[in-house]
Amino acid sequence: MAYKVLNNILLKDVSASGLASLKTDLLVLVINKETKTNASFKDLNKISKNYISKTISSHLKESGSSVLLPNIDGIHAKNLLLVKGLDKKDPIHKWLSMYQSVAHKGNHIGSKDISVMPGSVTPNGKDEFWLIEMVSKTIESNVYIFSETKNKTIKKPSVKKLTVLTSGLSGSNLNKAKKAVKKGYAVGEGVNTAKYLGDLPANHCTPRIIERKVKAMTKDFPKLKVKSFNEKEMQKMGMGSFLSVSRGSEEPARMMVIEYKGGKASEKPIALVGKGVTFDTGGVSIKPSPAMDEMKWDMCGAATVFGVMSTLARLNADVNVVGVMGCAENMCSSKATKPGDVVTSMSGQTIEILNTDAEGRLILADCLTYVEKYKPSYVIDMATLTGAVVIALGRHASGVMANDQYLADKIIESGEESGDRAWQLPLWDEHQSCTKTKYADLANIGGGREAGTIHAAAFLSKFTKNYKWAHIDIAATASYSTPVKAGTGRPVPLISELILSKKLK
Numbered sequence: 301m302a303y304k305v306l307n308n309i310l311l312k313d314v315s316a317s318g319l320a321s322l323k324t325d326l327l328v329l330v331i332n333k334e335t336k337t338n339a340s341f342k343d344l345n346k347i348s349k350n351y352i353s354k355t356i357s358s359h360l361k362e363s364g365s366s367v368l369l370p371n372i373d374g375i376h377a378k379n380l381l382l383v384k385g386l387d388k389k390d391p392i393h394k395w396l397s398m399y400q401s402v403a404h405k406g407n408h409i410g411s412k413d414i415s416v417m418p419g420s421v422t423p424n425g426k427d428e429f430w431l432i433e434m435v436s437k438t439i440e441s442n443v444y445i446f447s448e449t450k451n452k453t454i455k456k457p458s459v460k461k462l463t464v465l466t467s468g469l470s471g472s473n474l475n476k477a478k479k480a481v482k483k484g485y486a487v488g489e490g491v492n493t494a495k496y497l498g499d500l501p502a503n504h505c506t507p508r509i510i511e512r513k514v515k516a517m518t519k520d521f522p523k524l525k526v527k528s529f530n531e532k533e534m535q536k537m538g539m540g541s542f543l544s545v546s547r548g549s550e551e552p553a554r555m556m557v558i559e560y561k562g563g564k565a566s567e568k569p570i571a572l573v574g575k576g577v578t579f580d581t582g583g584v585s586i587k588p589s590p591a592m593d594e595m596k597w598d599m600c601g602a603a604t605v606f607g608v609m610s611t612l613a614r615l616n617a618d619v620n621v622v623g624v625m626g627c628a629e630n631m632c633s634s635k636a637t638k639p640g641d642v643v644t645s646m647s648g649q650t651i652e653i654l655n656t657d658a659e660g661r662l663i664l665a666d667c668l669t670y671v672e673k674y675k676p677s678y679v680i681d682m683a684t685l686t687g688a689v690v691i692a693l694g695r696h697a698s699g700v701m702a703n704d705q706y707l708a709d710k711i712i713e714s715g716e717e718s719g720d721r722a723w724q725l726p727l728w729d730e731h732q733s734c735t736k737t738k739y740a741d742l743a744n745i746g747g748g749r750e751a752g753t754i755h756a757a758a759f760l761s762k763f764t765k766n767y768k769w770a771h772i773d774i775a776a777t778a779s780y781s782t783p784v785k786a787g788t789g790r791p792v793p794l795i796s797e798l799i800l801s802k803k804l805k
């Protein structure tokens with residue numbers, strides 16, 4: 301099953317045909333200084349008897365602001381949305397939110413198709429193809445509305461088609477622009493996949509339901525090979541750490557492995573590992589009640605793996621990637637793991653579980669050991685792992701920690717490129733001492749109130765010694781908390797950019 305919202309995104313060059321005859325529900329024009337000299341715009345303005353240029357000078361003051369003009373005589377578009385463009389110097393997040401507003405406006409006024417002319421101004425260091433890709437990605441991922449668990453009369457996204465308009469593109473540049481549209485669309489689809497899985501309530505998104513959805517995806521994308529492991533099979537592999545998390549739940553755990561081979565057979569794969577806790581009560585170390593519902597998004601690492609794999613398959617990307625989704629529900633019951641229990645991980649290291657709410661690292665530990673068999677070139681795990689990362693970095697950046705600086709650098713670079721930012725925290729030898737305990741090789745918590753995000757990574761690093769690895773803590777970025785309460789689909793854009801741009805040598 302595909303999770304794209306739009307049925308189609310097209311690219312059309314309007315230099316020959318002009319804008320006035322364009323049939324669309326909503327024509328969006330991004331206005332900046334250059335626009336006034338654009339022939340298609342001049343023509344349109346003339347037809348409107350200068351109504352457009354007068355509106356621009358009287359109503360569009362602040363960049364990013366917009367004005368909607370319905371039904372202009374002589375113009376075939378049902379509505380015209382004039383948006384004051386940004387400056388080259390404006391940061392990327394402003395560009396993203398500008399097009400996010402365009403997508404919302406399209407749904408708000410019930411447009412079925414929208415046509416967007418982004419104009420020629422691009423942010424510093426980015427070219428027109430970057431802009432086209434960003435428009436395609438941002439609109440696809442923002443026309444998304446979650447409605448599955450609402451009654452049937454609820455508003456669904458009205459926008460079903462997007463046309464990105466260019467002016468003066470031909471030949472190889474037109475082809476490049478078409479590729480950019482396609483890439484943006486596929487990344488947007490991956491974002492929506494992750495948003496949707498995250499937004500589903502936990503009783504609609506158990507490990508077995510995710511398993512069904514992952515298997516269903518192979519119908520759309522036969523190039524994705526899925527293996528799923530049940531608890532018995534995980535037990536056989538010695539995954540005592542992972543299984544300690546699902547012990548207290550009626551819902552059995554699942555580990556899904558998705559293989560995508562689009563590159564040379566000899567090329568080592570990149571491995572992605574995602575935390576998929578479908579609900580985190582904290583277990584016996586139970587969480588406080590306020591906002592506990594937000595723990596349905598504790599599977600966003602796994603959802604990111606799902607989203608990225610679908611993006612790669614959609615694009616037929618020439619890369620080899622293996623994605624592992626570690627899914628379990630963390631509940632408290634008479635069977636649940638208790639503080640002080642000691643379990644044996646797949647790596648052979650024993651773990652004293654001092655806090656059952658530090659469960660993500662227990663799942664990841666065994667998944668990270670499991671991926672060794674693929675002899676991966678790089679391993680990246682993504683997890684809503686610690687509340688501490690929200691305090692350390694705020695909501696705008698994911699936290700990166702790594703045992704390989706090149707990998708960390710490329711992750712941060714891809715975050716800048718895609719507007720899905722990440723920032724590094726240190727992972728030094730000094731941080732390792734905190735995982736010591738009397739009763740096992742490791743404890744699952746350490747460091748008290750200090751540097752909780754780094755100590756979680758230090759624990760993971762005990763399982764990633766044999767390969768180049770980075771950990772991305774997405775607890776702050778994968779979803780918006782109160783009052784918005786919604787999945788963001790992050791870090792699908794970052795990871796897709798990292799893999800598709802082949803930054804990793």
Ligand code: BES
Nearest residue numbers: 598655657658659684685686687688775
């Ligand atoms: N799923 C939580 C982390 C989390 C917190 C995600 C807030 C999203 C928003 C994780 O399993 C957890 O509970 N971590 C504990 C670790 C602690 C017990 C060492 C935390 O951050 O409090």
Ligand code: ZN
Nearest residue numbers: 580657658659
């Ligand atoms: Zn927890």
Ligand code: ZN
Nearest residue numbers: 577580598660
């Ligand atoms: Zn958790």
